[in-house]
Amino acid sequence: MIPIPPHSQPTSHAPLIELLAQYPLFAGLPPEVLARLAEGAWAQSLGAGETAFHEGDSATHYLLIVTGQLEMVRFSQEGDEHVFQSFGPGSLVADAAMFMQHGRYPMSSRASSGPLTIWRLSGAALRATCENHPPLAMRLLQRFSLRLYHRVNEVEWLTSSTAQQRLAAYFISLRKQQGDELSFPQSQRHVAAQLGIRPETLNRLLADWQSRGWITGSRRKWQLCEAEPLERMAEGKARPF
Template identity: 45%
Template sequence: MAQVHARQLLGAYALFKDFEPAVLDALLQLSRVVRASAGDILFREGAPASSYLLVMQGKVEILRFGANGDEKIFGLLGEGQVAADAAMFMPHGRYPMTARAQGSAQVCLLGRQQLHECCRRYPDLALRLLAQLSQRVYQRVNEVDWVISSSAAQRLAVYMLNLAGPVGREINMPVNQRQLAARLGMRPETLNRLFSKWQEDGWISGRQRDWTLLDAEALQQVAGDSRRLF
């Protein structure tokens, strides 16, 4: 039953969509479905990367621990999303980050070897993976470029606008303020100061993780010309 669900989700994931059923069969060979409780570690940074992960239910956080023990949350994955697929090809053969269940969750662990084998047998899959990885290289290069040339206020404005989407006003942040400050490369006090200032100016209102954008245009002004054309 769980395997059927895993197969449906995997077949709906952009990378594996519209392939013949044999490809999904091969990918799912020796896979296993695992239940996790809040806080369970699904894989750990530095451990041998033998399988990648499909979220079947619940949420999975992707994170690293800083030298001072602080958590840095890099992503939050929901149902049907995949983690550590790139790690299956990294020459060092280790997980570059830690995956942890946010609440209770169900995931499917899929084998590295099966993925490699499918890339050999189905060149279209290899080419799709190349497209996906090159796109990620591109996004990361842009991120480095942007982080280096932006101010703390710009990074926070872009982060809030991205969360809100094109028409949204209500924002629920997936991380707490301490984690947000770490993620955006600013001190927690700087983040606090920006929130206070923007509330005084009537641009935003809210607290902790829940915010409303009252003046998205003002935030756009702060964000500036930071979006790339392609």
Template identity: 45%
Template sequence: MKRSVATPDCPALVLGHPLFQGLPPECGAQLLLNMAILHVQDGETLFNEGDEAIEYLYVLSGQVEVLRHTQEGLERVFHIFRTGQLLAETAMFMSHGRYPMQARARGDGIVLCLKRQGLLAVCQAWPELALRLLARLSDQIYRRINEVEWFSDSTAAQRLAEYLLRLPEEADGRIRLPLTQRQLAVHLGVRAETLSRMLAEWVSHKRIQGARREWQVLDYPFLEQLAQAARRAF
């Protein structure tokens, strides 16, 4: 990884994020104090679970995944952050002062490193930012609660159907899995063998087609019917 001084266009990009829109100029200067650019290569770790949480990140290019390792040593990827997104900003407020997950580059990329101290100072000076962060954190907690219920009340097939339907389609109608099949199995709470068997069964019944990380949905009504039972109204 290589650190460098932020370029002139970086402040506008960060302050254009919805979280910071309308920020008073003096608060913007405080927020961006000691900001730096970090150039990362594929697979490099930006921070580890348990490291001191002194910076949060803005993705300028590329992708960053946040993950934990299970007791069996398997990777559980919680989220993939893309260009224009912030990550680890809520970790700046944790009482233990440490990152709760590991962050790792997916492909080469560039991120901006913003300081915890500046974010806390701006929240004190401009309470509107604190309220926005509180709403953001509340939404994240709500999503996690729904995910817990989703895991406990849905079948493996329902979870896989919902996951596939949420993936964006490419121009040719295909969808690309952002996770390896082993990572996807951990994400869905099933054994890798179970996931492989489900995919093979759906291929044989012409519900989907493809292999590895490249797939195409052939029977949307089938997947929608499966997924609908596990969805909440809000």
């Protein structure tokens, strides 16, 4: 019997199986495979700032986000916080950690805005299902390979681009998801850390772009008034495939 943590709900797995069937990684899998993936899962709700797992914890479950935002965080030896990525509804998180030999989460995760509703899915069930249903294992290999490819591209972009180019690419990526009215999923301090620039540099660039009439807004809410200059600056991030 898997223990139920605080703020969790021991609910029927039927809603989870429906969600899994809609997720691209699991779409089209036989019902019995989806049912096996749902074994040992539970729903959980977290408030803003609450942690889903800590770096170094035993990696027993991966997460499917239903509502809210989850951010991945690491702390340096000096105690500096680095936000690596933010995930929203429909995202699958920490699935790769279920296959790491050391068996631990490589970073921490927490709710960046509450409430956060997640399903905790069993890593043991995922591994067993891959052994018994090889097509799922192949899908996961494709997913992990593509993710690695994107990370290599991001490292190259971070080391070869300017702060202005990285911020422009960030705005353009948000525009593809949200349109011209943009909302940062994180605070400006976290956005600066994610882009590898200083908070004061971020503030200076935002002020400069506002003076040029390219954007308007403040804090997390922005209106993109003129996209072409930012698109030109972000061109270097595009890859041929």
